[in-house]
Amino acid sequence: MALTYDQISAITERKFIPKMIDNIFDSDVILQRAKKKGWYEKLDGGTTVIYPLNYALTTAAGWYSGADTLSTTDNDQFTGAEYSWKQEYANITISRLDELKNSGDAQILNFVKQKTQVAEKTMIDIMGDGIYSAGTNAKSIVGLRSICGTANTVGGISQTTYSWWASQVDSTTTTLTMAALQTMFSNLSINNDQPSLLIGGRARYNSYYALLQPQQRFQDAESAKGGFSSLMFNGVPFVVGAKVPSAHLFMLNENYLHLAAHKDEDMRFEPFQKPVNQNVKVAKVYWMGVFASDNNRMQGKFSALTA
Numbered sequence: 001m002a003l004t005y006d007q008i009s010a011i012t013e014r015k016f017i018p019k020m021i022d023n024i025f026d027s028d029v030i031l032q033r034a035k036k037k038g039w040y041e042k043l044d045g046g047t048t049v050i051y052p053l054n055y056a057l058t059t060a061a062g063w064y065s066g067a068d069t070l071s072t073t074d075n076d077q078f079t080g081a082e083y084s085w086k087q088e089y090a091n092i093t094i095s096r097l098d099e100l101k102n103s104g105d106a107q108i109l110n111f112v113k114q115k116t117q118v119a120e121k122t123m124i125d126i127m128g129d130g131i132y133s134a135g136t137n138a139k140s141i142v143g144l145r146s147i148c149g150t151a152n153t154v155g156g157i158s159q160t161t162y163s164w165w166a167s168q169v170d171s172t173t174t175t176l177t178m179a180a181l182q183t184m185f186s187n188l189s190i191n192n193d194q195p196s197l198l199i200g201g202r203a204r205y206n207s208y209y210a211l212l213q214p215q216q217r218f219q220d221a222e223s224a225k226g227g228f229s230s231l232m233f234n235g236v237p238f239v240v241g242a243k244v245p246s247a248h249l250f251m252l253n254e255n256y257l258h259l260a261a262h263k264d265e266d267m268r269f270e271p272f273q274k275p276v277n278q279n280v281k282v283a284k285v286y287w288m289g290v291f292a293s294d295n296n297r298m299q300g301k302f303s304a305l306t307a
Helices: 005-025 029-036 096-101 105-131 178-187 202-211 221-225
Strands: 040-043 049-054 078-083 086-095 168-170 197-200 230-233 236-240 249-252 257-273 280-293 300-302
Touching: 005 029, 005 105, 005 257, 005 280, 029 040, 029 105, 029 197, 029 257, 049 280, 078 280, 086 096, 086 105, 086 257, 105 280, 168 178, 178 300, 197 202, 202 230, 202 236
Parallel strands: 040 257, 168 300, 197 236
Antiparallel strands: 049 078, 086 280, 197 249, 230 236, 249 300, 257 280
């Protein structure tokens, strides 16, 4: 007796989807580090996702002597960055024609596996585009080109109106140098709070490689183990991101980045169903979440690199 589509759905959910999820999170260094370093979060819900921001110190504070009158004036110190949920999906579609061509339990399961892999690659592509996006698609998650800006509205807060919400942007350097990197690194460092990741495309990685002496070309073992090429700058991994725009190089502090998914829509598999107007069976994989920063001041980018 041939496998039913309920059985095929169950096998897909149990065998193929977990591998799909692993591959998606291993496809990009940002996704991989978010999961491994604990800034991939599962949230219960809410109309939006709000991250509190501490943007000012208490003004009622200071040195005093004896019976001096102490200020009791309160000042605004907190606000919140509010991010809207974003949704992604990918179909796993099997036509009746393909089903007949791949008749037999082993053949149909292998075909479903292949179709699941296509859906996986599609979700990887969509998620990668979103992570490095510039805000041109309102349905997409907020991207690093928006977060790392000086004139964008991110989390409902204008970087133009509130300078403390703007990031560090170098839009004039065209040739990567150690001095330019060090200047950006210094601008993003406050005491021991400093960038934890540099990420650029292959051309930018090669430019940095050429700046180093052979004895300086240390690698980050963790990134290399995860399958990503890496070098080190000030003890911080410099890695390749396939989706990073060619002119860009991001310098990020992961302490203030958040990738969050709704706990009930985190790569959720919807079993195969048959539409009324097509001779196909369709399953879907869904994700809903946000990509967010709660301190843009500690994020930076070069945006005009050509060499």
